[in-house]
Structure formats: structure tokens, C-alpha cells
Amino acid sequence: MACLRRRLPAARKEKEVPNGAMGQGPLRCGAWPAGPSGTMAECGAGSGIRHRKRRSMAPSVPSPVAPAAARQLKWRLFLLAASGLLPLAVMVALALAYLVDERQQATQRSAMALSRALASAVDADLNAAIAALRTLGQSDELRLAEFEAFYRMASRVARQEGWRAMVLMDRQGQVLFRTTRPFGAPDPGPVEPESVGQALALDRPVVGVVTRGSQPGLAFAVRVPVQAGGTYVLTAVLPTDRVLNVLKRQSVPATWVVAVFDQSGGRVARTRPSSSSRASPSLQAMLATGRPEGMGVTTTLEGDQSHTGYTRLAASGWAVAVAIPAAEAIATAVGPALAVLTGLLASLALSAWLGRYFAGNVTQPIDSLKQAAAALGRGERVEHSPLAVAELDEVGAALAAASEQRERFMRELQAGQAEREALLRQVTDALQAAQEAGRVKDEFLAILGHELRNPLAPISMALQLMALKGDEATAPQRRIVERQLAHMTRLVDDLLDLSRITGKRLAMRMEPLRVADLVQRAAEAIRPVLGARTLHTQVHGDVAEAWVSGDEARLAQVFGNLLGNAVKFTGEHGRIALESHRAGDSVEVTVADDGAGMAPEVLQRAFEPFFQARQAQDRSRGGLGLGLAIVRSLVEMHGGSVAAQSDGPECGATVRVRLPLASAPAPREEPGPPPAAPGAGKVLVVDDNRDAADTTAALLAISGYEVHVAYEPDAALALVERHAPQVALLDIGLPGMSGYELARLVRAHPQGARCRLIALTGYGQADDVLMARRSGFDLHLTKPAGADVLLEGVSRLMGGPGPQ
Template sequence: MKLPGPARTLRFRLFLLAASGLLPLALVAGVVLAYVTGERERDMQDTALAVSRALSTAVEAELNATIGVLQSVALAEELQSGDLPRFHALARRVGGSQGWRAMVLSDTGGRVVLNSAVPLEAVRPQPVEQESMRRALATRQPVVGTVAEGPQRQGPAFAVRVPVMKGDELVHILSAVVPAERILAVVQRQRLPPTSVIAIFDQSGTRVARSMLHTSPRPSPSLQALLAKGLPEGVGPTHTLEGVRSVTGYVRLPESQWVVATGISVEEANRGFYQVLAAVAAGLLASLGLAAFVAWYFSRDVTAPIDALKAAAGALGRGEPVHLAPLGIAELRDVAQALEQASADRDRAAQERETLLARATEALRRAEEAGRSKDEFLAMLGHELRNPLAPMATALHLMARRGDPGTRAEREVMERQVAHMKRLVDDLLDVSRITGKRLEMRMQPLRIADLVRHASQSVQPVLGLRRLAVEVDEHARNLWVSGDEVRLGQVLNNLLGNAIKFTGPEGTITLRLRRAADGHAEISVLDTGFGMPPEVLEHVFDLFYQAPQGADRSRGGLGLGLAIVRSLVEMHGGSVHAESGGDGRGSVFTLRLPTITPPVALGDHGEAGAAGTGQGRVLLVDDNQDAADTASALLEISGYEVKVAYDPGIALTILDQFRPQVAVLDIGLPGMSGYELATRLRGHRNGANCYLVALTGYGTSADVANALEAGFDQHLVKPAPPTPCWTRSAGACRTGPDA
């Protein structure tokens, strides 16, 4: 085990220990700074709002003073008597003294009848800003208008309007046109930092006055969002038109609805606060520096022993002997003793590991030998069992071809038992290939409805009195899957054979194909047979599992068929499951296969043999005389000219007088293997163009590869089908180990 690296040395830990004393101070400083920051922000908000309130009072006083002067003029004798020339002179004197642009008199229709800024006869009939005129006429109260540009283009100004009454009757509206500079003068009397801004806006949001000049007459977007809340007053973060981050407080004048806003620069306000932060940070850094010095000072006496321990740990990791001089620190001395003990333990463990590795290697070698022995045994078992089955099956086919009615019943019994024996051998070898992951699949597009039809036809001879119903849903007739035709046929045959085995003589079996909701092809085999209890249903697909049976084992087997079904279906990307209502209620086996897009067109299978489908000459070589004679007889009945040889040397002699079109050769021949005989046949003048068929009890992948490498055109496993493979399409023959 490695010691920690330099990042976890004692010096570093001492530094952490010293620095940890600063942690409470840093936490307290952080809390205080957070509190001060919050208080500073609240102070800025309070200041901005206080300045806006004070300024709003000054602006409101200015507006009220203007209203008071107008109301006094409205009571003048010149106006009350209707002497407009004399009132025009009065208006000019009063307006000039107040610094107004003009004093305007309008009738109750809102039309201007007098303007002190122009001669009496040159009055324009309409006011420049009409909204405030309408409000004054409607409310009969003093009104402050919005900022507008006059016709003389003298700069922005606003109107202050008061009603002129005679008794209870409204006779005129008297207005003062006040330049915006009057309000700007009020703003400029306030003393703020250069980066802070005071602005006043009328009811429409147009700027009346601003402490800093800017081309935009409107508030900044952030200030507009703050004012849009419509509150009498408020405060919040904003950015000025110049882009300065600020805290802005505003007050809305209740009568005129003007807004007075004060923005205080955050950066300017926090300038002193940043200095405090810098001082605190400098203090913390100085304290950390002191902690580092203390850690270095006190670690000097222990770094040398620790370096020695590091060197010892490195030697331990490299497998070298560990020797340490006595150390002066008790704790480090204990570590040194532990390292020396670990070195001794390492040496003992290495010796034990070598011993265990040798044992494991020997056990693995024995397991591999056992696996090879098992494979060789199964291959030999299949060969030895298939060799006697081949003549038996051929003899039965001969009997069937000759049509002896007296032995039909016995022949059918033997046919069923031979088929059962072949099925047991195939299942046993299939399980070996599946568990050893050596089973080869030949995937191709297949119409699943054709497989269902072929499977139903293949079990007709063994149905007896049982009824087989085939149901293909209309939507499933053109479902295609990617699969191995022979293996999927084996799956359906196993399921149907299982249903036949467990269904009474007069029962019903249903083979059903439909398209599932998710697009999968779903094939179900339903029977009215014995059914299965739950404890059997749970293990029905397990390898070598058999349901409890009577002493006669009338429905016995190896317990392989359904296990092979599940493995083959899963190798096709599908699934299979079983259902049953219990004893006497039948069973349902359902398999699901993923579908593919139907192919556009399928190519035709070529002819596999050189002899075609007509009569031809066949050379048959097999040292099993029964197998050779029965196969010869079957071929002769089929119309072939057959020459039989029980020895490979005799076969070569026959070639001098006989030119075969097809040669069927056993592989395990005496004195010369079938592979060697095939090579000799190819080199003979009468066998150069011969179609070679390997007929053997060996059916592994290696056997197939050896046959094809030796020049064979087909590889058949005993017992072969009664119809010669070379007379059928290539799709009907299997040259692999799974034929």
C-alpha cells in the first residue's frame, strides 16, 4: 500500500492546523462584512429616497407658487371687467417678472384669446398642449401640463393652468408657459457626487429636467421598469442612461403626477467600503502567511524521518528489502516497524500466491481437457448413434417405397421410434453447442407464415387422431423475420411435438400466427392436453427439467426440447413463455419474434447437384454395409444407377470403369479417410467433375469446415433425408453442423 503523496505531508497538515485557527476569525469577518454590506445598501436606498422626497417638496413648492400667482392675476380688475388690452399689458408685466415665456388666456371652448408673448391681434386660436387644457376645463381645478416644444422653438416648457370664475361660472382658463429651466434650477441646487443623477419627469414620462445632460428625453429602461409599478414612491437598482449602476429612489407628486428620481452611484458609494474589504483581506492573507511559517518551522525536525519512511515505502512497493535506522519519534518508529513487518508479510504472500497460481493453472488445464473430452465424447456419441440409425431409417423408407401393407403398422412404429432417437441425439448435441456458444446461425429474410405452414405439414404423420388447427391472421400473412430457417423450424417442431406428447389421442392442437400490437410476430401453440401446475410451469424451460411422471415414463425424454426452444428464440432476438390453467386445462406456448421490412424480391436457389433432377450415376462409399446397402437400394428405386464400395481402395478401382456424377462418401473409412478419398477422386479422370457429398455421423463446425476444405460440395449428417440432397434446391440442404 502506498503512503500518501507530498500533498499530504506533515508540513502541510501543520499548516492546515495553524490555518484552522483563522477559520473563526474569517467566519466572523464574513458575517460582519455581510451585515455591513446589507446596511450599506439600505443606507443608499434611504439616501436616494430622502433626496427625492426633499426635491419633490421643492418642485411642488415651485409649481404651487406659479399656481398662486396665476390665481391672483385671475382676480385682476382688468380681466374681470373684460378689458383685454389692459389685461394684455398686465400679463406681459407679470409674466416677465416671473420669468415665464408667456401668459395665455383661453375661453371655455379652449380657444386662445390672448397671449402676452405676441400682439393681441396675432393670437393663435389653439393651445400648444391641449390635454392639460381639457383637464382644466373638465375639473375647474389648477392643472400642470406635460413638457412640450413651443412654436417659436425656444426650448421645452410646460403649462400651468387655473380656472377664471365669475361667481360659480367658468369664464376663462388662465395659463402660464413656464420654461423647463425653472425646474432645472431647482435640481442644480442639490449637491450630489458627479456620478449620481437627479431627474424629473412629467406625467407622460418625458424628462422635465436632469442634472446630467443626455440626448434621450426618456428614463433608462431599468428606471422605466421601476416606475411602471405605479407606486407613490419606491426604490430599487437601476442603470443610468450613461450605464452607471445605481440605487434609485423616486417620489410621485400627488397633484401633478410628476416624478422626481434620484440615482446614487453604487461604485461611488462603495468606494470607502472597498477599502475596508481590502484591509480585511490583507489581514487574512498575512495571518495565512504566518501560519505557513509556523508550519515550516515546526516540521523541520520530522521531515527527514518522513523522507526515510517514504524511501522504505518505495522499496516495499518495488519488492525490495526494507531496512530502516532507528527513528527518534515514537509514532514514526511504529510506522517503520509496520513497514518492516509488511515487507515480511509481502514475501510470504508472494510465495503463497505463486503456489495458488500454479494450482489454478493446473485446474484450468484440467477443465479445458475435460471440456475437450466432453466435446469429443459427444461427437463420437453422435457418430456412433447416427451410424446405426442411418440404415434403419433407409430400410424403413425402402419398406415404404415397396408398399408392403402387411408390415405397415410395424414400419410406422419403427419410423416413429427412429425419428424419436434422432431427435434425442440432435437435442443432446444442440444443447452442447448452445451451452458452449458454438451454435452457428444462418440468418436470412423469412416469411413467418411459410414456416408455420411447413411446421404444420411436418407433424401430420404423428398426429394420430388429434386435430391440428392452423390459424393465420390476415394482418400476419406478410410478416417477415430475419432468422435461420432450419432452427426456427426446429423451434416450431419442438413446440408442436411437445403439444402432441401431452395431448390425448382425440385432443385438439391449435397453431396460431398473429401480428402483435407492437409489430412483433406472435406464434402460439395451444393444446387441450394435460396442462401444467404452477410449480411445473415455473421450470418448464429449464435444462434437463422434467415434470413428475409415472413409473412407465410414457411421456419421457431428456428434458431438452423446451430449453433448446428458449435458447434458439432468444438467439433470434425474441422471447417465449408458457401459460396453463393447471392440471387438465391445456397449455399455451407463445413465442414473439421481431419483424423486418419485407424484401423487395428473393433470388431463386440454384441447383445443388451436378446430376440435376433426372436419373444419374452415383458412387456410394461406406464401410457400414447395412447403411451402404439400404442407401443403394433406396437410390436404385429412385431411378439412379448406383455402385457401392465398402472400402476406399475398391472405390478408386470402380472409377476405372464407372464415371459417377455424384459420389456419396462416408468420412470414417478404414485405411483412408473420406477427406483423402475426396482428394483422390478429384484427381481421377472419371471423378474430376463429380459432385461430392459427405455423409457422416460427425456434425460439428470443424467437420463441416474440413469437408468443404477437402472439396466436398455438401455435408450431410446421418441419417440423411430419403430424397437425395443434390436433386433439391440448395435451400433444402444444410451443410453445417446443425443439419
């Protein structure tokens, strides 16, 4: 039903689609009913499309905007004319891309060439220093070891060359003098001993890395072994400004960046000042390749993308890098690119003019088609006449065909709408009938329970009175009636329990329960009906202290139904087993018998409500077929599962109930002894069923209570006035006044304000219990209530166990 209701609006929207979309989208089959007017109206001057004005079945839609259609055609003609320029545009784009790439490659080559030239200049400056040191190394003063005279000569040469200092060391690396210190003064040793070791080991000149010495500024050492076999190492300490001056002498553009790096990657000189002493990450990656020279795209320390080339000095391992901004390379290609783009734009403008010119030749027929489409959208009939353009003639014919199809579609749509509305009415009526049937069923079950339990109550009370009187002569007949009464009560309870379960109205009272106790009580409850059958009960050791969370009464009902079925389908001398054991995180209770068993087709449907296997005509194993259905529902409500197994007819059956384990409850204090009996009390019994009222009164009277009986509400109120009872048992279905109304009147009476009320009724569903509580009842008992239950309830409300 819900699905049909959700689909109905969609169907209504579908009816509106042709009226709102015909003029703007794909044409669909449809039709209009004939209107009062039969005149023809032409659509524009020179039009070949005519339409008849008809009464529209849907709201009219605005006509399409004329300029939009014209622009669409002009745009297509423009594209047609411009498509001839596409190969030229592609060639121009490729040429521009080649030009830009060539400019970039040329820029990189320029950077590479400049780095080579600067590398040669830096290498020449370093070689000049090496040559000067070698010349000094050949002096007589050093050859004769006249170190003080050689010190004065070295100091003079260092000043002339602009060096920071000159250092003389022996083969062991011991400093003999440093020109920045007085001759003979102690010296801490070389600032960079690694290059000293290299010069001695390789016996050739070595250029050290950039370091910061005792004097301000950065410097580097040029070390040359002198005298035969490298007897001494002569070192010139040069400032890095010397290398920077070499770079500046080359007149490099201010936007370019030139830098020199030593063999460790440290910066020796840079034309653009920077706080970093290393190269940018991209340049470091290029230098890390170890090649003698290379070029590529890098990013400078200032963040500018550049085309970079570098050259490495073979003798010293230094590298000279030149970076030219990428923007300069692109700027050289801007002029040619602008000229080419200007030509392309002029060609496109010409194409647009041509498209507009040729579009004018088809504007008039298109206007005619446009007006015809708008008429079609308004629901007017469209007729086609030839146009000047063949393709547009086809469109006009399609519009006329769409007009005919739409008329047919509208007729079909109306018929379908009427059919859907009729179907909806049928489904709505069926749903209301089903809801009414459900309500009637609930009322019927409630009345059925009441009407069946009312006669059962006096029968039960009479049997219990007979038992209390101890008449042994009628004991066999009484037991027969008791068994049949219990059977009838169980049938009524099963029927009403199934109704509550399917209607999700069955309330559960969950509490921790010991499995061993449940099994033991189930076995004790079934023993009176076993006859000659044997019942074997076993609780395995792993279940002795196992607990589950459940409703004790409902679990007792589960095991009682299973054991009752086992007794029903097991012969007089058969065997029944009730066992329990652990199964993972669950406990499994098994009821097995060697009785009638089940065929496979019966086993598959055993847990369905009202299902019964084929029986003999005498129905000696009769029932309503609800026992196993209730068992499955109750077990699933406890989070468990139930399954049946049988090897076939006459092979017995096994039913396994599995329940999840729960934690054991905290120990509780044992209740103290019950209070002493308070003595006889006054009880009022009100029931329009005289047999039920009289038997209940007799049971209470035998138990020692002062009992007063009323068969109607007015008599009950008079008895309340005269006797002020302490407890009143009220039936609910009383003549002239319900038990709920009587309860409120008793509560309002001065003599009944302290009276405790018990609802003793055949209405036993959850709603009935709730209504009783709201009406002021202290206790709700469902007929037929057992004598012990009834006496226990009266005694509890009296304040004690009651007289005997």
C-alpha cells in the same frame, strides 16, 4: 477467473504500500526480515530515537523535507498566538461594517435632504408662474373681453418672463389666441388637451407633462382657470431649460446626478445630459411605489451604482431625484479602515515572530522524530528513547511500535501473497481444464453424431429400398423398424441441437411464415403416429391470415416436439388439441392433451435440459429429457415465450407458445413448371461404410441412375478417371484421406471439373456445413438422409428431377 485476475494487481500494490507510505502517512502494522547488520546508528545529535539498519524489503523512500515540518509547527504556533487577536479582529470587522453602513445611510439621507430642497425650489418656480397667470387673469382687458388688447399684454409678459408662449382658451377648450401666432390667426388647438380638461374639471392650476411643440426643444404647460367659475383657461408654455437652471443654481457636485420627472415619468431636466427621456429602470421601480418620497440604491443611466433620494411635488405630481455615487460613500470610510487594518497586520506580525521564537524550542526533538520516520520508511528498525517534550515522546513510542507492527505485517503479507499465487494457479488450472472439457465435449458430440448416424444411414436406406420393392409380407416389421429408427434419429438430433443452441452456433433462416400453414403441417406430420388417439385442430378466424417471422424448419421442430410429447404421455384413446388464436400483438399456439399431466414440482423444471419426471422401471416413456428445453430455446430465439400448465398428475397438460406477429410478405410470382427430365445420369457414391454405400447406390439405381461405388479415396479417383460422373456423394470420414481433401482432388481432375459434389456425412454441425462449402461441395446432407431428400438433391444438381 476474470475477477481474480483483476484483483491480483491490487494485492501486489497493497504489498508496496507500507514501503512507500510509512514515512509520510498513517502508520500500519508491518515487519522486515532480519538483516545482516546488527549495529545501532543514532539519529542526530541529542536524539532520543535510535534505529538499526536492516535490509529493506521494498525500495527506500526519500526523507521528508525538513523545512516543511518546521514551517508546519511554526504555522500552528502562529495560529495559537494569533487566535488571541480573533475577538479583536471580529470587533474591528463589525465596526468597519457598521461604519460603511452608516456612511451609506448618511449618503442616502443627504440625497433625500437635497431632493427636498430642490423640490421646494422647483415648486417655487412653478408657483411663481401660476401667480403671474392669476394676476393676468384679473386684468380689465380680459374681464371686458377685449381680447386683442389682452393679447398684446400677454405677449409682453411672456417675453419678460422668458416663457415660450401664452395661450388663452375658453371653457370649451377653444383657443382664443396664442402669442406665438398673429391675433385672429386660426389655431390647431392645445398641444396637451388632457391638462386643459383637468384644469377645468378641478377648477385649480395644473402643470402638464413634458411635450415637444411646434418650437424646438421640450416644454411643459402651466394652466390656470381665471375669471369667475373658470370662464377662461390661461396657459404659460415654459421651456424645460427653466427647470434645469433652477437645478444648476444649487451648486450640486459634478459627480452627483439630479433629475426632475413629470407625473408620467418623462424627464423634465437632468444635470448630466443623456439621450434617454426616462429614468433608469431601478429609479423607475422606486418612483412606481407612489410614495411622496423615498430613498435607496439605484443604478444611473451611465451604469454607476448610487445612493438615491427623491421627493414628489404635491401640487404637480412631479418628482425630484438626487443620486450620489456609492463610491464616494465608501471612500469616506477608507481612511479609518486602513488604520485599523494596519494595526491588525502589526499584531499578526508580532504573532508570527512569537511563533518562530517558541518553535525553536521543539525543533531538535522534531528533527529526531523526522529522521526516525524516514528510517521506518526505508525498512530499518526504530527504537525509542525519551525526549524533552511529553507529546513528542508519545510520537516516538508510536514510531517504535509501528516498526514492530510492520515486521509482523510483512510476514503476514508474504504468506498471503504466497496463498493468493497458489489460489491463482489453482483457478487458472481449473479454467484451462474447463476449457479443455468444453473442447472435448464438442469433439465428442461431433464424433458421437457421426458414429451414430453412420449406422442409421444404411438402415434408413434399406428400409426405403424395401418399401420401394413393395414387399408387403415384411411391412409390419418394417414399420416397427421405421418407428424405432425415427426415435433414434430424433434422440441424436436433440442431443446435437442442444449443443449447438447452448454454444450459440445454431443458424436461423428467418422468413415470413403463415401461422395457419405451420399449424396444419404440424398436424399432418404427427398423424401417422397418433394411433387411436384423436387430434383436434382449430385455427381461429383472427389467425387465418396471421404471419410470423421465423425459421420454418425450427418452428416445425418446436410444434413437432410438443405434439410428440402429447402423443407420448397420452393414452391409446386419448384426445389432443392443437389450436391457435390472437393474443394482443402476438399469436398463441396451444397444444393440450388429457394424458399423464405434471405434478407442480415437475412443472417447475419441465423446460430444464435432461430433466425427466420419475418413471417406472420399464421407462416406456423414455428419452433424453431435451425436447422441451429445445422448444424453449428455439421459441426464445424467435423472440417469443413458452409456458406449461397442468392441474396435476392424470389431469392432462397444456403448453402455450407465443410468437410476435409480423407483416405479411409481398405477393410472389408462382414458379413455372419444372424442366423436363434430362435422362439418366452418372452418380459416384464414396463411403467406407459398405452397408451405407451399397444401400445408397441401390436406391439411386432403382431411381434410374447409373451408379458407381467406391469404398476408399483412391478407388474413387480411378472411377472419376473412367466414368466422369455428373454427381458424386462423398463421405467425410474416409480412411487415409478426408472427404474434404477428396473433393478438392475431384475438382482438380479433368474428368471431375464439372462434377457436382454432395457431402453425405454424419457430421452435421454448423462448422461442418461451412467447411463443406469451403471445400467445394454443392450440397451438405446429414445422415441418415431421407430417400426423398437424397433423390431431390441429386436430381437438382443433375439439372432436373432425374429419371424414374
